[in-house]
Amino acid sequence: MDVRRVEPGLRSESVRRANLSAVARKLHDSGSLSRSQLGVRTGLTRSTIRALIGEFVAADLVSETPGPLGTPGRPSVLVNPNPDRPLALALEIEVDSIAAAIVGFGGRVHQMLRVERPRGELAVEQTVADLSALARRLDGFADVRTEAVGIGVAVAGVVRQPDGLVLLAPNLGWRDVALGHALRQALGSFVPISVANDADLGALAEARRGAARGSDNILYVSGAVGVGGGIIVDGRALAGVAGYGGEVGHLPMEPEGAQCRCGARGCWETLIGEDALLVRAGRAHGGGREAVDAVLADAREDDAAAVEAVEHVCRWLGYGLGGLANVLNPERIVLGGIFGRLEALAGGTIRGELDRHSVRATRELVTVVPAQLAEAAPLLGAAELAFEAFLADPAAWLRPEPTLAIAAGE
Amino acid sequence: MDVRRVEPGLRSESVRRANLSAVARKLHDSGSLSRSQLGVRTGLTRSTIRALIGEFVAADLVSETPGPLGTPGRPSVLVNPNPDRPLALALEIEVDSIAAAIVGFGGRVHQMLRVERPRGELAVEQTVADLSALARRLDGFADVRTEAVGIGVAVAGVVRQPDGLVLLAPNLGWRDVALGHALRQALGSFVPISVANDADLGALAEARRGAARGSDNILYVSGAVGVGGGIIVDGRALAGVAGYGGEVGHLPMEPEGAQCRCGARGCWETLIGEDALLVRAGRAHGGGREAVDAVLADAREDDAAAVEAVEHVCRWLGYGLGGLANVLNPERIVLGGIFGRLEALAGGTIRGELDRHSVRATRELVTVVPAQLAEAAPLLGAAELAFEAFLADPAAWLRPEPTLAIAAGE
Numbered sequence: 091m092d093v094r095r096v097e098p099g100l101r102s103e104s105v106r107r108a109n110l111s112a113v114a115r116k117l118h119d120s121g122s123l124s125r126s127q128l129g130v131r132t133g134l135t136r137s138t139i140r141a142l143i144g145e146f147v148a149a150d151l152v153s154e155t156p157g158p159l160g161t162p163g164r165p166s167v168l169v170n171p172n173p174d175r176p177l178a179l180a181l182e183i184e185v186d187s188i189a190a191a192i193v194g195f196g197g198r199v200h201q202m203l204r205v206e207r208p209r210g211e212l213a214v215e216q217t218v219a220d221l222s223a224l225a226r227r228l229d230g231f232a233d234v235r236t237e238a239v240g241i242g243v244a245v246a247g248v249v250r251q252p253d254g255l256v257l258l259a260p261n262l263g264w265r266d267v268a269l270g271h272a273l274r275q276a277l278g279s280f281v282p283i284s285v286a287n288d289a290d291l292g293a294l295a296e297a298r299r300g301a302a303r304g305s306d307n308i309l310y311v312s313g314a315v316g317v318g319g320g321i322i323v324d325g326r327a328l329a330g331v332a333g334y335g336g337e338v339g340h341l342p343m344e345p346e347g348a349q350c351r352c353g354a355r356g357c358w359e360t361l362i363g364e365d366a367l368l369v370r371a372g373r374a375h376g377g378g379r380e381a382v383d384a385v386l387a388d389a390r391e392d393d394a395a396a397v398e399a400v401e402h403v404c405r406w407l408g409y410g411l412g413g414l415a416n417v418l419n420p421e422r423i424v425l426g427g428i429f430g431r432l433e434a435l436a437g438g439t440i441r442g443e444l445d446r447h448s449v450r451a452t453r454e455l456v457t458v459v460p461a462q463l464a465e466a467a468p469l470l471g472a473a474e475l476a477f478e479a480f481l482a483d484p485a486a487w488l489r490p491e492p493t494l495a496i497a498a499g500e
Numbered sequence: 501m502d503v504r505r506v507e508p509g510l511r512s513e514s515v516r517r518a519n520l521s522a523v524a525r526k527l528h529d530s531g532s533l534s535r536s537q538l539g540v541r542t543g544l545t546r547s548t549i550r551a552l553i554g555e556f557v558a559a560d561l562v563s564e565t566p567g568p569l570g571t572p573g574r575p576s577v578l579v580n581p582n583p584d585r586p587l588a589l590a591l592e593i594e595v596d597s598i599a600a601a602i603v604g605f606g607g608r609v610h611q612m613l614r615v616e617r618p619r620g621e622l623a624v625e626q627t628v629a630d631l632s633a634l635a636r637r638l639d640g641f642a643d644v645r646t647e648a649v650g651i652g653v654a655v656a657g658v659v660r661q662p663d664g665l666v667l668l669a670p671n672l673g674w675r676d677v678a679l680g681h682a683l684r685q686a687l688g689s690f691v692p693i694s695v696a697n698d699a700d701l702g703a704l705a706e707a708r709r710g711a712a713r714g715s716d717n718i719l720y721v722s723g724a725v726g727v728g729g730g731i732i733v734d735g736r737a738l739a740g741v742a743g744y745g746g747e748v749g750h751l752p753m754e755p756e757g758a759q760c761r762c763g764a765r766g767c768w769e770t771l772i773g774e775d776a777l778l779v780r781a782g783r784a785h786g787g788g789r790e791a792v793d794a795v796l797a798d799a800r801e802d803d804a805a806a807v808e809a810v811e812h813v814c815r816w817l818g819y820g821l822g823g824l825a826n827v828l829n830p831e832r833i834v835l836g837g838i839f840g841r842l843e844a845l846a847g848g849t850i851r852g853e854l855d856r857h858s859v860r861a862t863r864e865l866v867t868v869v870p871a872q873l874a875e876a877a878p879l880l881g882a883a884e885l886a887f888e889a890f891l892a893d894p895a896a897w898l899r900p901e902p903t904l905a906i907a908a909g910e
Contacts, residue, residue, distance in 0.1 A: 105515065248861050257861040307741045321827070323738050323745075330733070330829020331717045334862045337826040342819055342857040354822075354857055412764075413751040417731070417827065419740020447752040447764055451658050451667040452744045 106142075107485045109134060113142050114484040117152065117171045118477065119298055121196045124157050124166035143169055149488045151175060151195065171196030176239040176487060177230065178476035179281070181221055181273065182288065182469040183245045185209065185261045185315045186378055188217065190225040192234065193473035195480075197299060201228050202469065209378070212262050214272065222276035238281045239480040239487065242472035244288040245269060246316060251333025254285030260351035261316045284475050288312075289426070290327060290336055291471025292461070293320025296424045298474060300462035305422040309414055311338060311407075312426030312461070312468075315378075316351075317359040321418060339363070341410060361406040364428060371399035382428060389435055404432055404439040411440070412447025415456055423458045426467055430460035516552075517895045519544060523552050524894040527562065527581045528887065529708055531606045534567050534576035553579055559898045561585060561605065581606030586649040586897060587640065588886035589691070591631055591683070592698065592879040593655045595619065595671045595725045596788055598627065600635040602644065603883035605890075607709060611638050612879065619788070622672050624682065632686035648691045649890040649897065652882035654698040655679060656726060661743025664695030670761035671726045694885050698722075699836070700737060700746055701881025702871070703730025706834045708884060710872035715832040719824055721748060721817075722836030722871070722878075725788075726761075727769040731828060749773070751820060771816040774838060781809035792838060799845055814842055814849040821850070822857025825866055833868045836877055840870035 112132045116123060123131070129139050146152040150172060157166040173194035182189040182204075189204035203224055207217075225231060234241075247259025256267040270283040293302075293310035302308040308322040319338030321328035328335045339359035340352050347356020360366060364382055365375050371385045372395050388396035411423055425433045425440075433440060441458060448456075461467055480487055522542045526533060533541070539549050556562040560582060567576040583604035592599040592614075599614035613634055617627075635641060644651075657669025666677040680693040703712075703720035712718040718732040729748030731738035738745045749769035750762050757766020770776060778787050781795045782805050798806035821833060835843050835850075843850060851868060858866075871877055890897055 248859060250861065258859065305741075319827070323733055323740070324736065326734065328733050328738075328828070330862075331715075331831040331865050332829060332861070334829040334859065334865075335733075335827065337829075337859050337862065340826045340857075340859055341823040345819065352859060409752055409755065414827070416747040416750045417729070417745065417824065418738070419742060419744040419747075421741040447750075449658055449668065449744065449747050449750055449762060451660065451742070452740075452747065455741050455744075 107483055109138065110142055110145065110484045110488070111482055113139070113146070115481050117169060118196055118481055121198075122168050122170040124168055126166045128169060145488050146484075151484075151487070173198035173200075174233070175237045176477075176480055177233060177237045178473045179225065179228075179231075179234045179238055179241045180469050180473035180476060181225060181241065181243045182472060183217055183221065183243070183262070183269075184288065184468075185212070185246055188221045188224060189469045190221065190228055191469050191473060192228050192230045193470070193477075195477070199470070199473075200230050202466065203227060204465075204469075206379075209376075212264075214264060214267050214269075217262075218269070218272045218276050222273065225277060234281070235279065238279075238476070240476035240478075241273070241277070241279065241281055241283040242291070242474070242476035243269060243273065243283065243285040244291045244468035244472040244475075245285060246288050246314070246318065248334050248337060249285055249287045251286070251329055254283070256285065257334075258352070282476075282479060284478070286333070286472070286475055287318065287320070287336070288468035288471075289318025290320040290329075290333075291469075291475060292318070292426050292463075292467035293322055293336070293424070293471070294327060294474050295463055295467045295469075295471035296426070296461055297322050299470060300467060301424045301459045302422040305420075307419065307421045308424060309411075309418055309420040309422075310424045310426060310461070310467075311411070311414075311429060313362060313364065313407075313428040313432075315364050317363050319414075321420075323418070338410070338414060341413070343406070343410060358406070358410050362403050362410070362429075366406075367399050367403050367428070370402050371396050386428075386431055386435065400432060400436050401439055404436040405443050407432065408440040408443025409447055411458070412444050415444065415448040415452050419452050420456055423456055424461050425458065426461040427465065430464065433458070433460045517893055519548065519552055520555065520894045520898070521892055523549070523556070525891050527579060528606055528891055532578050532580040534578050536576045538579060555898050556894075561894070561897070583608035583610075584643070585647045586887075586890055587643060587647045588883040589635060589638075589641075589644045589648055589651045590879050590883035590886060591635060591651065591653045592882060593627060593631065593653070593672070593679075594698065594878075595622070595656055598631045598634060599879045600631065600638055601879050601883060602638050602640045603880070603887075605887070609880070609883075610640050612876065613637060614875075614879075616789075619786075622674075624674060624677050624679075627672075628679070628682045628686050632683065635687060644691070645689065648689075648886070650886035650888075651683070651687070651689065651691055651693045652701070652884070652886035653679060653683065653693065653695040654701045654878035654882040654885075655695060656698050656724070656728065658744050658747060659695055659697045661696070661739055664693070666695065667744075668762075692886075692889065694888070696743070696882070696885055697728065697730070697746070698878035698881075699728025700730040700739075700743075701879075701885060702728070702836050702873075702877035703732055703746070703834070703881070704737060704884050705873055705877045705879075705881035706836070706871055707732050709880060710877060711834045711869045712832040715830075717829065717831045718834060719821075719828055719830040719832075720834045720836060720871070720877075721821070721824075721839060723772060723774065723817075723838040723842075725774050727773050729824075731830075733828070748820070748824060751823070753816070753820060768816070768820050772813050772820070772839075776816075777809050777813050777838070780812050781806050796838075796841055796845065810842060810846050811849055814846040815853050817842070818850040818853025819857055821868070822854050822863075825854065825858040825862050829862050830866055833866055834871050835868065836871040837875065840874065843868070843870045 191202040310320040317339030319336040344356030348360040350357040601612040602610040720730040727749030729746040754766030758770040760767035
């Protein structure tokens with residue numbers, strides 16, 4: 091039921107590039123695959139697969155090894171992405187931590203570093219300097235200059251696409267920050283930098299490598315100081331017209347509710363964010379991760395105030411999920427951040443409210459699961475974002491240098 | 501930022517079919533186009549366009565006529581879809597009316613009939629018999645048997661995809677109705693029948709031929725007895741895992757609110773549906789179209805109760821739209837049914853609440869407009885649904901009969 095044609099008219103010369111992209115995506119998603127698995131998953135013929143793989147092998151982007159013995163028939167050749175090239179540098183800025191990782195083709199995580207940061211040090215310049223310093227501590231950082239296809243950045247804010255301007259990050263106190271530009275200067279890098287909302291990237295990572303693998307219709311909702319959402323529809327990120335889609339934290343829930351940092355009243359975030367849990371449990375506002383850990387520990391020990399706070403937040407969480415399920419008809423709802431931990435304590439409460447506030451037909455088809463990648467999801471999603479240009483058109487990476495060398499020799 | 505590859509690997513033989521589809525969609529969306537316009541819009545070369553058009557001409561699906569004189573350079577040939585073939589039969593079942601239409605390739609509406617029905621006669625058998633009788637009154641009904649590519653049905657309920665089972669139509673009192681099957685029997689037709697939610701189809705029609713033409717990210721919200729929503733993301737209908745996406749009428753808004761026909765409490769529908777307007781204005785629940793007309797007329801005459809009721813409903817309408825805008829980041833919000841009429845009376849109230857309850861960056865990019873196709877939108881969307889199989893792969897319609905004739909002669 092497409093409203094308009096999604097794919098442009100196809101010329102024959104674009105078929106090779108589309109096929110290279112199909113093969114690269116399958117290898118990246120799965121790690122290693124046999125040639126015959128690649129054929130089944132792409133719908134391409136055996137001879138086409140062989141030719142395409144040949145191009146990747148020549149560029150040292152994949153290797154081929156004999157398939158496992160003991161299977162009937164001729165053993166199929168295994169095709170393995172080269173975990174060292176291309177690479178992606180992933181960066182993340184949250185309200186109370188920053189993180190950096192290097193990830194290889196096929197999804198191998200080479201190294202991941204995270205440091206907590208006090209909430210008082212959130213100025214843009216300081217954050218960029220700290221994040222740049224953290225990235226340089228990564229063992230493979232020198233390789234990023236030569237082998238990286240891109241740098242992906244996850245940030246807890248509303249990010250404009252396609253240019254990556256951080257329009258508003260209420261919990262960081264940022265507005266209109268050209269983060270990609272600042273990071274490019276700090277890192278001294280000429281590799282493309284893409285910036286996106288942390289929850290959108292969390293959804294992407296959970297869809298490719300986590301709790302929603304195999305699902306095409308996903309709602310990812312993650313709780314921390316703020317509440318973020320990432321939505322995947324028919325296998326594609328719901329970005330909206332400028333990339334702001336999925337801002338579920340600012341769903342209005344109580345017309346006369348508490349003031350939200352976004353300027354409105356009664357947003358979902360004021361009812362289910364970290365501070366809502368803390369205040370409901372009688373703790374100080376702004377207590378952060380340690381205070382949240384304490385409430386959850388107390389709830390496990392049946393402390394009445396902590397249990398009631400967990401139940402209260404889980405009721406509002408399930409209530410809002412009911413509405414979102416009606417709008418999106420997802421197959422999987424993935425709970426990230428503190429919501430994944432709340433699910434372990436009071437999953438029944440969340441599901442009960444979801445039962446009450448979603449249409450039965452929709453409810454019957456959706457499962458609610460905790461995130462698998464936990465707090466690493468946005469960072470791993472940032473790596474996926476960095477890989478995207480390569481996966482969409484790997485042809486550009488296949489043989490630039492030989493051609494240049496010939497030209498130079500003439 | 502695709503999570504998974506959308507297009508399968510492409511073999512050369514699928515290129516022709518994809519290109520035929522691209523051309524058919526452009527012609528269907530635009531009516532007539534010159535060959536050079538077709539080239540620009542599909543990205544295909546002049547010679548490819550000529551060959552593809554030749555196939556359509558040979559099958560009598562398009563004609564070519566000389567382009568307008570007076571333009572500089574060689575006049576381009578105009579390519580015109582044949583409005584008589586293929587055809588689509590469109591049907592619609594609302595709570596207080598049924599409708600039928602015949603629509604041709606290129607969007608020409610041959611005839612459209614609508615009859616009001618008392619709310620007491622909503623039994624499935626009676627409705628199917630009435631709708632079948634209405635369709636047979638259409639002048640071109642005999643041609644449907646030979647020239648129709650499909651029958652599309654819009655229904656005010658939750659419809660499962662891809663099989664079109666009407667799972668729940670609370671305002672019709674229906675549950676688990678195999679409507680397509682019943683209509684096939686009543687119409688004596690062997691043409692494929694597709695059934696979908698009326699608001700989803702309204703969104704499709706407004707996107708292709710109405711107020712959201714040219715937008716790829718659309719939220720359509722339509723008010724009648726119930727409240728329906730249709731969502732288009734990146735040019736594609738947001739269906740969700742089973743086609744239930746867009747059920748915005750059952751967004752929870754008031755935890756302790758009024759009982760909704762869906763079983764839950766405080767759904768958006770209980771705050772902004774026809775009956776909410778009537779009751780707030782001091783009129784009887786269930787008064788229907790005439791009673792709504794009276795409230796709107798009284799509001800135009802500054803009747804205090806009517807004005808207050810309109811304002812109240814518009815506040816809740818704008819409040820909910822704010823949340824949906826945050827989730828979807830749409831470019832266009834199209835108000836259908838009574839909401840289009842309320843917009844003319846109190847559009848400022850709707851937009852004011854939208855201002856307050858959506859993130860600024862999102863708000864700045866969205867315009868709120870009344871539907872252009874008014875109550876015809878779902879019916880016209882049903883025609884688009886019927887055309888979909890043809891538009892997706894017109895090759896199957898291009899030369900079946902010559903081939904059969906040869907086979908029969910051997």
